[in-house]
Amino acid sequence: MNLSLHHHDLSLADAWRIARRSRTSNAAKVFIVELSDDSGLVGWGESSPSSRYNESTQSGSIFLQDIDLGRLSFANWAESLAWIDGLPNGEHSARCALSVAILDGAAKLGGQPLHRFLGLGFAERRHVTSFSIGISTPEIIRKKVLAANDFPILKLKVGSPGDRERLAALREVAATKPVRVDANEGWKTKEEALRMIEWLAADGKIEFVEQPMPAAQPVADWRWLKARSPLPIFADEAFRSPDDVAHCAECFHGVNVKLVKVGGVHRALAALKSASSAGLKTMLGCMVETSVLISAGAHLAEACDFLDLDGNLLITNDPFHGVSAKHGVLSFADAREPCGLRVCPRELH
Ligand SMILES: [Mg+2]
Numbered sequence: 001m002n003l004s005l006h007h008h009d010l011s012l013a014d015a016w017r018i019a020r021r022s023r024t025s026n027a028a029k030v031f032i033v034e035l036s037d038d039s040g041l042v043g044w045g046e047s048s049p050s051s052r053y054n055e056s057t058q059s060g061s062i063f064l065q066d067i068d069l070g071r072l073s074f075a076n077w078a079e080s081l082a083w084i085d086g087l088p089n090g091e092h093s094a095r096c097a098l099s100v101a102i103l104d105g106a107a108k109l110g111g112q113p114l115h116r117f118l119g120l121g122f123a124e125r126r127h128v129t130s131f132s133i134g135i136s137t138p139e140i141i142r143k144k145v146l147a148a149n150d151f152p153i154l155k156l157k158v159g160s161p162g163d164r165e166r167l168a169a170l171r172e173v174a175a176t177k178p179v180r181v182d183a184n185e186g187w188k189t190k191e192e193a194l195r196m197i198e199w200l201a202a203d204g205k206i207e208f209v210e211q212p213m214p215a216a217q218p219v220a221d222w223r224w225l226k227a228r229s230p231l232p233i234f235a236d237e238a239f240r241s242p243d244d245v246a247h248c249a250e251c252f253h254g255v256n257v258k259l260v261k262v263g264g265v266h267r268a269l270a271a272l273k274s275a276s277s278a279g280l281k282t283m284l285g286c287m288v289e290t291s292v293l294i295s296a297g298a299h300l301a302e303a304c305d306f307l308d309l310d311g312n313l314l315i316t317n318d319p320f321h322g323v324s325a326k327h328g329v330l331s332f333a334d335a336r337e338p339c340g341l342r343v344c345p346r347e348l349h
Pocket residue numbers: 182184210211236237256
């Protein structure tokens with residue numbers, strides 16, 4: 001097997017700000033993994049690491065430098081994935097890139113789209129992603145919400161001073177649209193979180209609230225909040241792997257599963273199944289990503305309750321073509337590549 005890394009600086013259409021980070025950023029660093037076998041079959045993968053989990057494209061590249069490529073195979077994909085899972089060290093995002101590339105190649109070898117290869121299928125016209133609105137001034141929020149008019153569900157980032165003004169701005173131009181809210185660990189006490197969630201519940205059209213408090217908040221505080229919250233609360237930063245399911249079932253109503261957090265497609269599928277079995281609602285989320293990872297996530301759409309796969313819609317220089325999201329509806333109808341992830345580099349499309 002041959003492994004090449006292609007580094008990209010993804011340009012965001014608008015400066016992106018969430019509660020955890022005070023710095024605004026117009027770019028996100030990712031790398032694409034190109035894994036090819038001797039026949040020339042290529043599997044594509046992607047790493048979009050987050051500093052929240054102490055990962056970077058640099059640490060991920062170093063992790064992949066030491067990979068024994070002799071242990072990777074498209075034909076023996078299950079063994080390859082098990083071997084990757086057994087490697088010591090973190091770097092979940094880099095592992096994710098390998099998992100995605102191996103499964104892309106394996107499904108292509110099997111002549112099937114990834115969703116079918118995984119036994120899930122994919123119903124066209126059924127899967128709708130939310131569209132995210134970052135923290136900004138009320139004036140910019142109004143503009144962004146108007147620009148996102150085609151999307152039937154919004155996700156509003158909150159968790160910093162000015163939340164009330166920002167929701168009011170959104171409601172001025174989208175009075176009744178369903179909204180999901182993500183506080184990104186922004187409320188620091190259970191009392192503050194409950195006060196804010198009660199205010200959000202009064203809106204009447206908020207579906208749920210993601211990560212209201214820091215992941216490290218004591219379990220007792222989470223249980224207190226879960227027992228009182230008038231809206232479902234979802235774990236994002238508090239959900240890193242299928243091992244966190246028991247904790248999250250105690251403290252949350254749902255979990256946000258992301259490929260790069262859990263270490264790939266196969267682990268995300270395991271996490272979704274395990275969380276559902278524990279009675280948790282499931283959402284498949286993303287980072288700022290290209291169409292490689294977003295498409296990989298879309299293949300798991302049948303396995304989750306909610307989709308937040310808009311990372312590729314926030315950038316202006318997506319190097320790949322894959323799943324589309326017209327009016328928020330995920331579709332592979334326009335994908336030229338029939339098998340695997342159904343992605344191809346834009347210069348080839
Ligand atoms: Mg989140």
